[in-house]
Amino acid sequence: MHSSAVLLIEFGSIILGLGLLGRFAARFQFSPIPLYLLAGLAFGEGGLLPLGASEEFVATGAEIGVILLLLMLGLEYSASDLVSNLKAHYPSGLVDGALNALPGAAAALLLGWGPVAAVVLAGVTWISSSGVIAKVLGDLGRVGNRETPVILSVLVLEDLAMAVYLPIVTALVAGAGLAAGSLTLAVALGVAGLVLFAALRYGRVISRFVSSDDPEKLLLVVLGLTILVAGVAQQLQVSAAVGAFLVGIALSGEVAEGAHTLLSPLRDLFAAVFFVFFGLHTDPASIPPVLLPALALAVVTAGTKIATGYWAARRAGISAKGRWRTGGALVARGEFSIVIAGLAVTAGIEPSLGPLATAYVLLLVVLGPLTARYTEPVATWWTRRRTPGTGTGAGTSTGPGTGPGTETGTVAGTGTVATAGAPEQLPDVRRQTPVSD
Template identity: 35%
Template sequence: MHVDLIGIGALVLIAGLLARAGRRFGMPTVPFYMLAGILLGPATPGPVLVEHPEDLALLAALGLVLLLFHLGVEFPVEQVLGSGRRLLIAAGSYIVINVSTGFGIGAILGWGLRESLVIAGALGISSSAIVTKLLIELRRLTNAETPAILGIIVIEDLFLALYLALLTPVLSGGSGGDLAFDMATSFGFLVLLFLFARFGARALGGLIGSNEDELLAVLVVGVVLLVAGTSAEVGVSDAIGALLIGLVVSRTKLKARVEKLVLPLRDVFAAVFFVAFGLSIDVGALASVAPAVALAVVATVAANLAAGLVTARLFGFNQRAAANIGLTVLGRGEFSLILATLALAAGLDERIGPFIALYVLVLAIVSPVLAARSRPLARVIPDRLFRSNWTYVREQTMSTACTHLDRVQVTETDADECPRCVENGDEWVHLRMCLTCGAVACCDDSVNKHATAHYEQFGHPLIRTIEPGEDWRYCYIDGALVQAPIGASR
């Protein structure tokens, strides 16, 4: 027993040290936890710290359950319900494009239906943790496209719950009648949990409520494990049971305290889950799936960019915002590994494990690099893909954080020409209005660039377009667009 503890302790310590080193370069932690398991597991040549990965099975299951439970507790139900039609369409388009691409990749690779369904989910669902960390590290929390990105990953999480619930019976591989019964049972259990989330929050709060943090933590973990285990018994993934009981807790007065208490447990045991997944991967098998992974990565990048363009068009964003959306939601992580774990447990094609492991590792490196370098992509996205002419500001990221709004004194004008161009007998392309003095001048696509010249002469920072169908403002000092947040009237 003591030998096992030494090996597990050393493995988790090394995983933490690798993750800490990776964080210094802005990398997410998940790939480094996996890497520690891959390099120090029994399926890889070299030192082995844990001879029997199944020894970590219970701890890994606890990590998976707590990971999904905490997600349920944090899930902003009101934000999704009040997000509006445009965000729902954007998120739906993202899911359809990416999941369909994943399913197509599975079919191209010649895998069966069940394997293709797993690949569809693994390639189609972003990592909430990686996306959120990218937004923070790239200082884009105030960008106008950021609420759309967060809305997409939130709705993705909800889709994941439904997808896992329907996929679990399919992975069991029963006959048509058995499959229909299992899916009906899973759906019925989901409905029961949703109803409990809607009407049973007060009762659950009374059951687990305690003024002492120690007792609250014990009671919460007990309830989570009980519901997760019951979910697994009735044919629904234990992860889904944990997610939905998290939704119930999120509707109680205990939400904030539970989030704080469970977070350290989630992080520790989730790390064990990722390490345990790495232990099951044979590094020798990675080479055989490398071409398939390369195809999947290229397809994922293309699908994400297409979804970014759709979202940008829906919200009237420009090229830079479209590139930001597509490349920020590129990261894959915990959810892909959950699906891989389910597939391996169901006895599906053993190549799925190495395929998804390498896929997640590659995207964990590619996603931050591409997201930080979205400007070159914005330069080549053609204007015809957008409803409005954004050429003037196509390379700027939109922001609501302008600090010069106190300089706004004039917002309307009846002018329909550039006076200086008329005086010189020249033509202009588009018109802009100074929001400080009301002067109207031509844009930077015009020969004379009188709007910029006005700023350089008088220092008035803000202009707005007066072109029909356009509603953006631009700050010369901040070098960014200034637009009302999502959901504001337009």
């Protein structure tokens, strides 16, 4: 009875503390992720007040948090969205992976961590934070900008790549050999392909089966189905997160919208618990020794993300200013970098990887909103300084249907005119843009 009371007191204190931290972050309009990580550091190993009774309960909540993060990610897309984006924007995805995964892999090898840690750190530096970026775009009033569909397309390709990458990492950190790892990847690709095919051909049938006018029944069916599939996927060594992602893709229409509305508060709650759990397993004393490598990696990969966005926007015919805004918006890393690092930390791959990932995410989740806001003005100022006498329209080019020096045009495939700073209709890249982590 006493231990049960202590568990309730500890877990209640964690939830209350997270709520207060979230309110503080919202007041100053920045992501609460760094605060959640710092809270975990404060109450974990070597922290100010280590937890005891509630740690196992928090671990279960953290696992549910990862599952809900990937489920909600899948609900953002339809299968047709994923296929069309893959066909249209795969070069941008390849450039994104090459420029941003390689620095992480190289850093791990230079630090002497070995090939498995290199694959993990490559993922940490590769994947941008969809939640942080979406919130920043909304805060800056850029939802209707011409470059926003390019940003979303890069994020879609990263999320789709997770379905292939996560099973690879899961097999590697589990110590699976080449044959077992290849089998795991083949199963993951086969299941992903089957789900995409079923969603394209029978998406309405699946959604009707899950659909319910009663929110309670819809919540129970979707949540139960997701956790069941995630458990089966984990049993097959495919990754519970990938299973949840595929369930989200399979649902469409009103069911997806209703599930998104019902599950968003649960996602936010358990995702916050996940960040705390990651911090609990990181000793604050282990961060200073890796702070310099984390800072160097943050600077390098901030630059490579800006280059990625600039290249992708240029390929889409966006003006020079829009290219810089695209690159600056993609810098933030967050939830999925921690998810990937968490796999290695749980498996005990490299003791310093968790602290480095924590410091790296803390740096870029703070730096990301700043680069989103100031990359374009700084680039414009630098261009004008390098070319004296240039007019206000210099350094820009226009997409189809635009006049010189403007930021307006027709977004390809929609027939909708989008003006910079005006929240106009966007192409159906996502069912809806997430606004929180």
